[in-house]
Amino acid sequence: MVEHRPLSDFIAYAILTLGVFIVAFPVYLALIASTHDAATVVGGRMPATPGSQTLENYYRAIFVGGSRTSREPVGHMLMNSLISAIGIAVGKILISILSAYAVVYFRFPFRKAAFWIIFITLMLPVEVRIYPTYKVVADLGMLDTYAGLILPLIASATGTLLFRQFFMTVPDELLEASRIDGAGPFRFFWDTLLPLSVTTTAALFVIQFIYGWNQYLWPLLITTQDSMQTIVTGIKKMLVTTDELAEWQLAMATTILAMLPPVAVVVFMQRLFVRGLVETEK
Amino acid sequence: MEKSTVFNNRLLPYLLLFPQLVVIIVFFYWPASQAVWQSFLREDAFGLVSEFVGFENYQALFAQPEYYRSMLTTAIFSSLVATLSLSIALLFATQADKNLKAAGAYKTLMIWPYAVAPAVAGVLWFFMFQPSLGMLARPLRGMGVDWNPLLNSTHAMILVVMASVWKQISYNFLFFLAGLQSIPRSVIEAGAIDGAGPMRRFWTIVFPLLSPTTFFLLVVNVVYVFFDTFGIIDAVTGGGPAGSTTTMVYKVYADGRLGGDLGGSAAQSVVLMVIVIALTAIQFRYVERKVQY
Numbered sequence: 001m002v003e004h005r006p007l008s009d010f011i012a013y014a015i016l017t018l019g020v021f022i023v024a025f026p027v028y029l030a031l032i033a034s035t036h037d038a039a040t041v042v043g044g045r046m047p048a049t050p051g052s053q054t055l056e057n058y059y060r061a062i063f064v065g066g067s068r069t070s071r072e073p074v075g076h077m078l079m080n081s082l083i084s085a086i087g088i089a090v091g092k093i094l095i096s097i098l099s100a101y102a103v104v105y106f107r108f109p110f111r112k113a114a115f116w117i118i119f120i121t122l123m124l125p126v127e128v129r130i131y132p133t134y135k136v137v138a139d140l141g142m143l144d145t146y147a148g149l150i151l152p153l154i155a156s157a158t159g160t161l162l163f164r165q166f167f168m169t170v171p172d173e174l175l176e177a178s179r180i181d182g183a184g185p186f187r188f189f190w191d192t193l194l195p196l197s198v199t200t201t202a203a204l205f206v207i208q209f210i211y212g213w214n215q216y217l218w219p220l221l222i223t224t225q226d227s228m229q230t231i232v233t234g235i236k237k238m239l240v241t242t243d244e245l246a247e248w249q250l251a252m253a254t255t256i257l258a259m260l261p262p263v264a265v266v267v268f269m270q271r272l273f274v275r276g277l278v279e280t281e282k
Numbered sequence: 283m284e285k286s287t288v289f290n291n292r293l294l295p296y297l298l299l300f301p302q303l304v305v306i307i308v309f310f311y312w313p314a315s316q317a318v319w320q321s322f323l324r325e326d327a328f329g330l331v332s333e334f335v336g337f338e339n340y341q342a343l344f345a346q347p348e349y350y351r352s353m354l355t356t357a358i359f360s361s362l363v364a365t366l367s368l369s370i371a372l373l374f375a376t377q378a379d380k381n382l383k384a385a386g387a388y389k390t391l392m393i394w395p396y397a398v399a400p401a402v403a404g405v406l407w408f409f410m411f412q413p414s415l416g417m418l419a420r421p422l423r424g425m426g427v428d429w430n431p432l433l434n435s436t437h438a439m440i441l442v443v444m445a446s447v448w449k450q451i452s453y454n455f456l457f458f459l460a461g462l463q464s465i466p467r468s469v470i471e472a473g474a475i476d477g478a479g480p481m482r483r484f485w486t487i488v489f490p491l492l493s494p495t496t497f498f499l500l501v502v503n504v505v506y507v508f509f510d511t512f513g514i515i516d517a518v519t520g521g522g523p524a525g526s527t528t529t530m531v532y533k534v535y536a537d538g539r540l541g542g543d544l545g546g547s548a549a550q551s552v553v554l555m556v557i558v559i560a561l562t563a564i565q566f567r568y569v570e571r572k573v574q575y
Contacts, residue, residue, distance in 0.1 A: 008480065012377040013384075019374045019451075020391045026406040026448065027398075029417055033409065042415055095302040102298035107288050114299055121310050123562045127509045127531050128554045131538045131547055132313035132320065140308075155309040160302065168285070175287045185289045214399035216513035217535065232399045236517055239405070248409065255405055262397035270390060277396075277453075278460065 027259070034058070034253035041248045053249065061253040074254050077231040080149075081213055082261070084230060087150040088212030089205045096159030096204075097197065101189060103160070104167040105175070118157045126152060126218055134221050144228045149219055153212065158280050159204055165279070166200045167193070203276030206269050210262045231258045314555070320548035339549040348525060349533070349550075356529040359443065360507040367447040368499060371454030376484065378455075379462040389459065396452040400510050404517030407445035431519065435526030438519045442527050445514045450506060454499050461495030462488065501565040505558070530554055 033041050036051035062075045102108075103115050126133060133152050142148030170193065178188045219230045229237075235258060238251045266273050321339050325332040343349050378388050395403070410418045413430045422429040431437040465488060473483045512531055515521060521528040521536055528536065534554065538547030 009380065009382060012380045012382055015377045016374060016382075016388045016392075019370075019377075020388065023392060023395055023448070023451065026403075026410055029410055030406055046415075046417060095305060098298040099302035102295040104285060105288055106291065106295035106298075108292070108295045111295070114303065117311075118302060118306060121306055123559050124310070124314060124555055125505075125509045125558070127512060127534070128551050128558065129310075129313045129317050130535065130551070131544060132316035132551075133309060135316065136308065136313050151305060152309040152313075155305045172285060172287050175285075179287070185291060185294055188289075210397050214397075214402075214513075216399060216401040216516070220516075221539075232401050232513070235405055236401060239408075239517075248415065251405070252409065255402055258402050259398045262399075263394050266394050266397040267390060270393070274393075274456065277456065 027256075030252045030255050033249055034256055036249055038247055038249050041252075057249050057253045058257075061250045061257065072226045072229070072234070074231060074234065074257060076227065077229055077234045078257065080146075080228060081230040081232065081258075083146055084149040084215070084219070085209050085212035085261075087146060088153050088215075089208035091150055092154040092156075092159045092208050093201055093204055095154065096157075097163050097201070100160045100163035100167055101193070104164055105185070105188075118160050120157075121155060122157045122161070130217065130221065137222055143222050144225050148222050149215075149228075149230070150212075153215060153218060159208070162200065162204055162280055163197070166197060170196060199272070199275070200279070202269075203272045203279065205276075206265055206272045207276035207280055209265060210273075213262045317548045317551045317555075320545060321552045322545075323548075324545050335545070339545045343546055343549050343553070348528075351525065352528050352530050352533045355439075355527065356508065356531075359439070359446075359511075359527075359529060360504050362443045363446045363450065363507045363511070364500060364503040366443070367450040367454055367503060368496070370447065371451045372458050372496075374451070375455050375458035375462055376488075378459055389456075392455050393452045395449055396456070398449060399513060400446075400449060401513030401517045403445050403449040404442075404514035407441060407448065407514075408518045411441050433523055435523055438523055438527050442511070442515055442518050445518060446507065446511050449514070450503060453506075454503070457495055457499055458492070461492050465491050498565070501561060505561060508554075508558070530557075 032048065032050055033046060034057055035054040036046060037053045040046055040051060061073070062078075063073050099114075099118060103111060103118075137143060137148045137152060140148075142151070174192055175188060178192055183191065213230075214232060215230070216232050220233045220236075223229045223233065231254065235251060235254050238247065238254060322334055322336060323332040324335045324338065374392060378385055378392070382388070398406075408416075408431075410416050411422075411429070411431060413419050413423075413432060419429050428434070429437060431441045469487055469491070470483055473487050478486065508529070509531055511529070512535070515527055515529065515532050519527045521532045530550065531554065534547050534550045537543045537550065
């Protein structure tokens with residue numbers, strides 16, 4: 001460092017602590033609200049310390065469901081979210097690692113065209129073509145199915161570009177060596193390229209899992225049955241009653257449950273997460 | 283850059299590309315072209331008959347005062363969110379870039395909101411500022427502010443902006459920190475030897491060297507505000523009160539679903555596509571050339 005001033009360090013700690021406080025405060029309030037009974041939360045005089053209804057609230061949210069709004073218990077929604085998030089992450093990895101392998105390691109007519117066809121999808125998020133996509137999914141009979149939740153969200157080039165970039169950094173000597181050993185495209189992919197791609201794949205998985213888990217508009221449109229909705233879309237429906245009647249303590253317990261898995265992924269797999277985030281944006 | 287050694291199969295590469303191309307064609311190109319085609323059609327109320335109407339949907343769209351309003355809302359919303367979240371994140375990142383003992387812990391504590399879904403972030407902020415029971419709304423009312431984001435357009439916009447900024451700080455923080463850490467220490471030391479204080483060093487050395495990151499983040503943030511904030515808006519205000527937080531993307535959704543005006547909604551989609559493609563093109567063109575390294 002250039003100079004070391006105790007005051008500068010003190011200011012840094014003060015500002016960062018303030019930042020952490022701002023970032024954590026909304027979640028802290030939700031956490032507190034999820035431990036009180038309905039009357040305390042709705043009364044607007046909620047204390048800043050946890051209450052005694054924690055187990056009851058979470059038990060009701062996960063297994064029973066609300067009493068005033070007719071809806072599914074959250075346990076089922078968590079399962080739907082998990083299936084679609086993992087489906088999106090795995091599906092995207094599968095189709096993109098294969099197509100990147102084709103684009104990098106083979107020469108064939110229309111190779112450039114295929115690459116551009118994939119590349120252009122980067123430009124338009126699903127929100128822009130939302131109703132036509134809905135219609136396609138409806139025509140294919142995929143409303144209220146996991147396939148309908150998953151497939152339209154993996155139609156994008158991020159994964160292909162990431163793997164392509166990584167494959168380009170793999171030394172050519174490895175391929176030459178395997179060919180001398182008599183390895184064909186399958187053996188080279190399976191024995192050499194795949195083991196080398198583990199970190200890249202894991203990083204992409206982390207990013208896509210969070211992306212899939214947090215989807216809102218698309219699941220909202222294509223799920224009509226309560227049994228197919230994901231937890232992120234479910235919260236909103238718990239609040240669509242007159243405000244005094246909404247069961248805020250259950251809604252807040254659901255909110256906490258909805259953010260727990262992706263936040264845990266970021267905190268515990270921070271290195272992979274940062275890597276995935278930085279590399280998919282390149 | 284191309285590989286010098288490759289395989290020479292004829293069929294295999296097409297088989298490898300097949301799954302990706304099928305998914306992209308069915309769920310990307312087909313719907314995207316449908317959006318363009320539909321924007322030239324008008325359906326009757328039952329969706330049974332549709333006729334080709336040329337640019338009528340576009341003319342109707344650009345004759346709507348609400349559409350210009352949603353453009354204005356989007357412009358105000360994006361500039362507020364981008365400016366605030368970028369400057370706050372830069373402030374935090376510069377502090378975390380100092381040689382602190384706890385820098386790693388602070389980094390973890392700052393980046394986790396990235397994982398919170400926009401819709402969930404919206405619910406969290408709505409809960410704090412809900413006029414009758416919000417923990418922060420009561421003190422506001424106590425101070426004599428007639429706080430009500432359900433009825434007051436300005437309050438609704440403030441709330442949506444706060445939730446969107448809160449959610450985006452972590453992302454910007456992460457990229458700013460990476461950008462700051464990649465600036466060579468020797469350059470900053472040279473500035474210090476020449477007698478420049480910390481503030482002067484920041485504005486004349488660090489900030490210009492950070493410009494590629496800043497510009498990249500600016501584009502990413504605008505795209506974020508356009509699309510990802512849908513969940514926040516839907517959870518906090520539902521586009522209201524009286525359309526005051528209806529952004530262009532929210533209007534595509536609202537017109538198509540609630541209004542059933544699919545042709546108009548498709549025309550809006552096409553306008554948005556043009557905007558996003560322009561933004562992406564700007565990103566590719568300028569990030570690499572014009573910004574100082």
